[in-house]
Amino acid sequence: MKSQQIIIRNNESSLSNEKNQDGLSAWMVDVAPHTSSDKTDYTCVIFRNMTAEYQADQIRQDFVANASHELRTPMAIIKGYLEALLEDNMIEEPDIAKRFLTIMDKHSNRISRIIDDMLAISKLESKEEASINMEEFKINECIVDVVERLSPLISENKANVNVYIKPKNLSFNGDKFYWAQIMFNLVENALKENPKPGIKVDISAYCIDNDIIIKVTDYGKGIPVEALPYIFKRFYRVDKHHTNSGIKGTGLGLSIVKRAVEGHGGTISVHSIPGVETVFTIKIPN
Numbered sequence: 001m002k003s004q005q006i007i008i009r010n011n012e013s014s015l016s017n018e019k020n021q022d023g024l025s026a027w028m029v030d031v032a033p034h035t036s037s038d039k040t041d042y043t044c045v046i047f048r049n050m051t052a053e054y055q056a057d058q059i060r061q062d063f064v065a066n067a068s069h070e071l072r073t074p075m076a077i078i079k080g081y082l083e084a085l086l087e088d089n090m091i092e093e094p095d096i097a098k099r100f101l102t103i104m105d106k107h108s109n110r111i112s113r114i115i116d117d118m119l120a121i122s123k124l125e126s127k128e129e130a131s132i133n134m135e136e137f138k139i140n141e142c143i144v145d146v147v148e149r150l151s152p153l154i155s156e157n158k159a160n161v162n163v164y165i166k167p168k169n170l171s172f173n174g175d176k177f178y179w180a181q182i183m184f185n186l187v188e189n190a191l192k193e194n195p196k197p198g199i200k201v202d203i204s205a206y207c208i209d210n211d212i213i214i215k216v217t218d219y220g221k222g223i224p225v226e227a228l229p230y231i232f233k234r235f236y237r238v239d240k241h242h243t244n245s246g247i248k249g250t251g252l253g254l255s256i257v258k259r260a261v262e263g264h265g266g267t268i269s270v271h272s273i274p275g276v277e278t279v280f281t282i283k284i285p286n
């Protein structure tokens with residue numbers, strides 16, 4: 001009998017009874033016949049815990065599937081309008097052509113955004129340390145800049161955005177580029193998930209012992225408790241449908257935020273009571 005390899009996937013519990021995070025484990029079992037020196041035949045069985053490799057593979061597969069799915073939708077829309085322009089001769093109708101081109105422009109911007117976000121993630125994942133350029137900068141300047149960039153959305157939502165930084169000149173060592181992305185994403189989420197007028201958003205930064213705490217709080221619709229465990233996963237959105245009011249984000253924002261915060265040695269957590277408050281808390285060693 002030849003040696004045989006079997007992979008067992010088990011979503012109940014692992015053989016050693018230790019459950020991993022997702023309650024899923026994978027094992028490689030090698031089975032081979034042997035004969036001992038006293039000529040007794042026996043079967044050698046080796047169990048190897050392959051859970052980490054299996055999960056990494058699963059994450060890669062999910063990523064490719066999700067990325068293709070997310071890119072295919074805007075691509076199909078662009079293709080449809082291109083066909084209408086070229087084959088149905090809509091190009092002869094300037095008003096219609098302009099409308100179609102505007103829609104195509106919007107969807108090609110979406111493709112660019114997804115690609116930029118995927119590149120940001122892959123950069124953070126590949127050589128996390130090398131891709132972070134540390135320099136000292138003032139948190140206040142970063143936040144003021146983010147609020148300024150979001151001012152069209154703030155005016156549109158008639159939002160009330162407050163910034164509390166103590167001390168005012170609080171600064172730390174980090175990559176300005178990533179901190180701008182982190183803060184932009186959190187504040188943008190608070191605004192875009194709550195488009196009804198008058199949403200209140202508080203941004204605060206302060207020191208506790210040797211840590212800097214940064215919080216983004218909104219008092220809007222919140223995140224359902226069952227969605228909280230998935231919120232930092234790639235491509236995850238609570239509302240999966242593209243609404244008529246415009247295309248929502250890529251679902252990559254918070255996974256970039258998490259990786260960038262962790263790349264700085266920090267942590268991020270979320271707490272949400274739907275309809276009351278949603279708080280994202282970042283803690284970084286000072």
Ligand SMILES: Nc1ncnc2c1ncn2[C@@H]1O[C@H](COP(=O)(O)OP(=O)(O)O)[C@@H](O)[C@H]1O
Pocket residue numbers: 185189190193218220221222223231236237238239248249250251252253254255278
């Ligand atoms: N402040 C918030 N209030 C309500 N839902 C939120 C908030 N922040 C994030 N979310 C939910 O988390 C999802 C993932 O956020 P994110 O990764 O930034 O993706 P995106 O903004 O591209 O949709 C959002 O689609 C939204 O459903």
Ligand SMILES: [Mg+2]
Pocket residue numbers: 185188189249253254
């Ligand atoms: Mg976002």
